[in-house]
Amino acid sequence: MSTASPGIVRLTDVVKDYPLGKVTVHALQRVNLTIEKGEFTVIAGPSGSGKTTLLNLIGCIDVATAGEVTVDGKSTGKLTDKQLTALRLNSIGFIFQSFNLINVLDIKQNVEFPLLLQGGMTKAQRAARVDDVVDKVGLRQFASQRPNELSGGQRQRVAIARALVTRPAIVLADEPTANLDSVTGTQIIDLMRDINHADKTTFIFSTHDDKVMKRADRIVRILDGMLEAAGLSEARASGVIENGGGVHA
Amino acid sequence: MSAALGVLLRMALRNLVVHRVKSGVVGAIMFFGVFLVVSGTAMLDSIRASMEKSITSSLSGNIQVYSSEAEDELALFGSMAMGASDIGEIDAFAPLRELLLGIDGIKAVVPMGIATATVFGGTEIDRVLNDLRVSTQAADAEGTKMRFEQLGQIVGRMRKDVALAATASSDPEKVEDNLASLDRVLAPGFYDELVADPSGTLDWLDNKVAPVAADGRMLYLRNIGTNLDTFPKSFDRFRLVEGEMVPEGQRGILLSKAFYEKQAKNYVARELDKVKKQLDQGKTIAEDKTLSELVARTATQYQRIAFQLSPVDATVVTEKLRAKLGTDGDLATLLQSFLTMDDTNFADRYAWFYAEIAPKIRLYELPVGEEITLRSFTKSGYIRAVNVKVYGSFEFSGLETSDLAGANNLVDMMTFRSLYGKMTDDQLGELAEIKAASGAKAVTRDSVEDDLFGGGGGSLETETTTTTGAGFDEFAGVKLGAAGSAGALDTTRYTTAQMEDGLALTAAVILDNPDDVPAMIETIEAAAAAKGLKVQAVDWQSSSGIVGQIVMVLQVVLYAAIFIIFLVALVIINNTMVMATMERTTEIGTMRAIGAQRPFVIVLFLVETMLLGAIAGGLGAAAGALFITWLNHVGVPAVADALVLLFAGPRLYPVFTASNLLFGMGSILAISALSTLYPSVLAARVPPVVAMQAKE
Ligand SMILES: Nc1ncnc2c1ncn2[C@@H]1O[C@H](COP(=O)(O)OP(=O)(O)O)[C@@H](O)[C@H]1O
Ligand SMILES: [Mg+2]
Numbered sequence: 001m002s003t004a005s006p007g008i009v010r011l012t013d014v015v016k017d018y019p020l021g022k023v024t025v026h027a028l029q030r031v032n033l034t035i036e037k038g039e040f041t042v043i044a045g046p047s048g049s050g051k052t053t054l055l056n057l058i059g060c061i062d063v064a065t066a067g068e069v070t071v072d073g074k075s076t077g078k079l080t081d082k083q084l085t086a087l088r089l090n091s092i093g094f095i096f097q098s099f100n101l102i103n104v105l106d107i108k109q110n111v112e113f114p115l116l117l118q119g120g121m122t123k124a125q126r127a128a129r130v131d132d133v134v135d136k137v138g139l140r141q142f143a144s145q146r147p148n149e150l151s152g153g154q155r156q157r158v159a160i161a162r163a164l165v166t167r168p169a170i171v172l173a174d175e176p177t178a179n180l181d182s183v184t185g186t187q188i189i190d191l192m193r194d195i196n197h198a199d200k201t202t203f204i205f206s207t208h209d210d211k212v213m214k215r216a217d218r219i220v221r222i223l224d225g226m227l228e229a230a231g232l233s234e235a236r237a238s239g240v241i242e243n244g245g246g247v248h249a
Numbered sequence: 250m251s252a253a254l255g256v257l258l259r260m261a262l263r264n265l266v267v268h269r270v271k272s273g274v275v276g277a278i279m280f281f282g283v284f285l286v287v288s289g290t291a292m293l294d295s296i297r298a299s300m301e302k303s304i305t306s307s308l309s310g311n312i313q314v315y316s317s318e319a320e321d322e323l324a325l326f327g328s329m330a331m332g333a334s335d336i337g338e339i340d341a342f343a344p345l346r347e348l349l350l351g352i353d354g355i356k357a358v359v360p361m362g363i364a365t366a367t368v369f370g371g372t373e374i375d376r377v378l379n380d381l382r383v384s385t386q387a388a389d390a391e392g393t394k395m396r397f398e399q400l401g402q403i404v405g406r407m408r409k410d411v412a413l414a415a416t417a418s419s420d421p422e423k424v425e426d427n428l429a430s431l432d433r434v435l436a437p438g439f440y441d442e443l444v445a446d447p448s449g450t451l452d453w454l455d456n457k458v459a460p461v462a463a464d465g466r467m468l469y470l471r472n473i474g475t476n477l478d479t480f481p482k483s484f485d486r487f488r489l490v491e492g493e494m495v496p497e498g499q500r501g502i503l504l505s506k507a508f509y510e511k512q513a514k515n516y517v518a519r520e521l522d523k524v525k526k527q528l529d530q531g532k533t534i535a536e537d538k539t540l541s542e543l544v545a546r547t548a549t550q551y552q553r554i555a556f557q558l559s560p561v562d563a564t565v566v567t568e569k570l571r572a573k574l575g576t577d578g579d580l581a582t583l584l585q586s587f588l589t590m591d592d593t594n595f596a597d598r599y600a601w602f603y604a605e606i607a608p609k610i611r612l613y614e615l616p617v618g619e620e621i622t623l624r625s626f627t628k629s630g631y632i633r634a635v636n637v638k639v640y641g642s643f644e645f646s647g648l649e650t651s652d653l654a655g656a657n658n659l660v661d662m663m664t665f666r667s668l669y670g671k672m673t674d675d676q677l678g679e680l681a682e683i684k685a686a687s688g689a690k691a692v693t694r695d696s697v698e699d700d701l702f703g704g705g706g707g708s709l710e711t712e713t714t715t716t717t718g719a720g721f722d723e724f725a726g727v728k729l730g731a732a733g734s735a736g737a738l739d740t741t742r743y744t745t746a747q748m749e750d751g752l753a754l755t756a757a758v759i760l761d762n763p764d765d766v767p768a769m770i771e772t773i774e775a776a777a778a779a780k781g782l783k784v785q786a787v788d789w790q791s792s793s794g795i796v797g798q799i800v801m802v803l804q805v806v807l808y809a810a811i812f813i814i815f816l817v818a819l820v821i822i823n824n825t826m827v828m829a830t831m832e833r834t835t836e837i838g839t840m841r842a843i844g845a846q847r848p849f850v851i852v853l854f855l856v857e858t859m860l861l862g863a864i865a866g867g868l869g870a871a872a873g874a875l876f877i878t879w880l881n882h883v884g885v886p887a888v889a890d891a892l893v894l895l896f897a898g899p900r901l902y903p904v905f906t907a908s909n910l911l912f913g914m915g916s917i918l919a920i921s922a923l924s925t926l927y928p929s930v931l932a933a934r935v936p937p938v939v940a941m942q943a944k945e
Pocket of ligand 1: 018019020025026027045046047048049050051052053054
């Protein structure tokens with residue numbers, strides 16, 4: 001570890017290549033990034049710039065071609081699928097662009113799902129936890145409805161509740177507003193931000209929308225798989241930003 | 250983990266509901282599969298149980314004991330390989346009987362032997378020749394003339410038949426020979442020949458003309474030799490139909506009722522019975538081609554009635570037929586038109602036939618009370634003939650219409666030994682005496698034996714085929730020494746010891762408790778081995794031969810059907826689940842992304858199919874149980890005669906057991922798991938990144 005602060009997420013010289021037929025797509029090129037606990041960070045960049053790829057690596061659902069990714073103190077490169085899955089379950093919450101709720105389960109059951117995977121809690125403990133997060137996202141009266149009975153914004157709130165229910169160290173959201181109108185999208189970001197302020201949960205989300213990215217504390221800009229020296233949003237400027245190596249092919 | 254299982258079940262159930270069509274199709278196959286397994290195995294078990302009842306209580310007893318040196322397997326009801334089966338011998342029955350009766354739990358021991366024999370059933374020409382002999386001896390010119398006319402008619406028909414069959418014959422020389430003999434009878438001067446030398450001419454007719462009769466009724470008898478005094482006590486299905494039991498200690502034969510009906514009955518009557526039976530089953534002469542052909546064929550056989558009527562009866566029947574049919578014509582024309590029946594008049598004419606014609610003809614060959622000559626091809630290579638009296642006819646109750654149950658006739662042990670050809674010194678001496686004292690009952694036909702054994706054995710069902718001498722060569726090396734002479738009827742009263750103690754082939758063992766069979770088999774074999782007796786013990790299924798194999802065949806057919814339907818289920822479930830996996834990659838990827846391990850995904854899919862299997866299979870099992878219960882209520886009719894033995898009666902009342910249900914459920918759950926193995930592993934391989942790629 002070269003720098004003083006270990007960070008909750010730390011990427012060192014990370015490269016991600018996708019083999020695509022005979023050519024190789026360099027989706028991430030020598031990315032260095034550290035995110036501290038409690039930050040509310042946006043990964044901003046146009047479509048195809050590598051946002052999803054970056055979040056996949058941080059979220060331990062994909063592995064880097066080269067470099068090191070450390071999440072919640074664990075270097076992910078040498079972990080087995082089983083260990084990576086456990087890390088995702090216990091340390092990371094996911095919010096997807098398309099909400100990705102389980103349609104056959106109602107709202108409460110969707111939110112409870114990660115707790116069931118974790119095991120070790122009583123039914124009452126789980127219920128309390130679920131009620132708490134469902135309240136937090138303002139969906140108490142919809143608790144027994146199915147996802148397809150809800151609006152997009154409501155569904156994304158369910159996804160937020162599900163991501164928060166295990167009290168993860170990091171919540172990742174890949175373009176959480178992309179499938180929502182701008183008003184609803186703003187509400188969702190504000191909700192995430194409120195939770196971040198209240199609970200100090202680390203949020204990392206991506207967007208290509210300028211209006212949305214302005215609401216983040218820290219903006220990490222990405223273009224063609226490389227991080228740019230980024231400006232800080234007006235609210236806070238405590239983030240340590242390390243520019244990507246930017247070695248050109 | 251139980252909470253996780255709860256959510257798995259909930260998800261599985263809801264997925265089943267969401268994918269209704271898929272669940273419906275797969276569920277229907279599962280339902281049908283389990284229905285088939287439950288009802289099929291219940292039927293099979295019930296058939297096995299009822300067959301066991303039929304067979305053990307009619308012929309085999311609970312256990313059959315026979316020589317361990319047997320080359321072939323015991324087949325009490327006949328085997329596929331007819332004739333030459335070697336089941337070894339029990340040289341002395343007494344020690345084995347004593348040993349068996351000494352074992353606790355054995356109620357009775359009955360000696361048995363199997364010997365096949367043939368008996369000559371006689372033809373119209375035989376009877377005419379007999380009558381001619383009587384009238385020539387009595388110098389009854391009128392009678393002789395009339396009988397001679399009858400003979401002319403019969404020979405005329407025979408000539409036509411032989412000429413017709415000539416082209417197909419493999420032995421043209423013999424055909425030429427036969428035609429020459431028949432032509433001699435039909436020639437103008439033959440009547441004078443007969444009058445000039447009645448005895449010589451009749452002998453010539455006996456030897457040269459009578460054997461040509463295509464109708465020469467060589468009947469095939471399968472005989473079980475046993476102690477006729479104890480047999481009915483040990484086999485409670487035995488029922489005497491006609492006549493009396495063979496008197497204690499005496500020789501005699503009891504013919505099965507089925508043998509009378511299926512083989513010894515007058516051809517026309519037998520064919521009419523067949524027609525009646527099919528009509529009773531709902532067929533019609535107008536619509537069923539085979540049936541209408543049967544009726545037409547029967548009508549062409551009118552001579553089999555005409556030639557049997559005495560001249561007086563012929564006149565009476567002619568008058569009655571004229572009145573009945575309202576037409577003129579001679580007996581032949583009238584009979585032919587009478588036998589040309591249709592759906593509207595069959596019932597009436599059938600009844601009329603039995604009321605007016607049947608009493609005037611010889612309805613059955615080998616009638617009760619008559620003495621018959623059994624011939625067999627003994628172990629030692631001789632053809633032996635034994636005269637024995639038919640004391641009665643019998644059947645096994647509940648199995649009356651079963652051809653297989655009726656395939657065996659019962660003879661005393663002495664007669665069995667004579668037919669089988671192995672005798673004690675005493676018996677050999679005795680036989681020599683008898684032979685010396687008699688000679689009267691000589692059988693005239695040399696060719697009998699050719700017909701007898703030349704035709705290649707024949708099956709149980711054969712309409713005793715009288716061949717035209719084919720297979721003559723097979724007899725080339727056979728010692729025909731004592732072939733023809735049957736000797737006088739043996740009326741000696743034998744003691745039980747004499748009857749039982751000599752040679753037997755098997756011992757039928759009746760147990761106090763029929764459920765003990767497997768344990769008892771071991772006990773018997775151990776006890777016999779300790780005494781140095783070389784015997785083996787088998788249960789009814791292996792001792793009954795062809796019949797026991799029926800259960801095996803049924804089992805194979807059922808299991809093949811089950812296998813096929815489950816194979817189809819396997820393929821369809823596999824395919825549907827693979828498709829489901831494709832459709833649900835986002836959901837699977839999402840679950841994997843938010844922390845579900847691979848086994849969770851596998852179990853999710855397994856639970857889904859197994860839940861469907863449990864529900865659809867449960868319904869199928871319930872339906873199967875309900876179906877069997879209904880069948881038990883109404884009874885399954887034995888639509889074919891062959892089923893009567895299987896059903897132990899005219900109807901089967903099947904029952905189901907817990908093991909039928911368990912087997913059904915067990916197999917569908919196993920199939921569910923097996924068929925989902927590949928799709929679920931495929932699902933578990935869905936990478937979590939797909940969750941990120943999902944598009945709304
Ligand atoms: N599975 C893949 N195979 C090949 N190329 C990919 C794959 N995923 C992403 N890419 C490529 O990598 C680059 C970055 O993509 P992505 O991370 O999805 O960008 P963003 O999320 O910013 O739109 C793009 O050029 C994209 O085409
Ligand atoms: Mg993207």
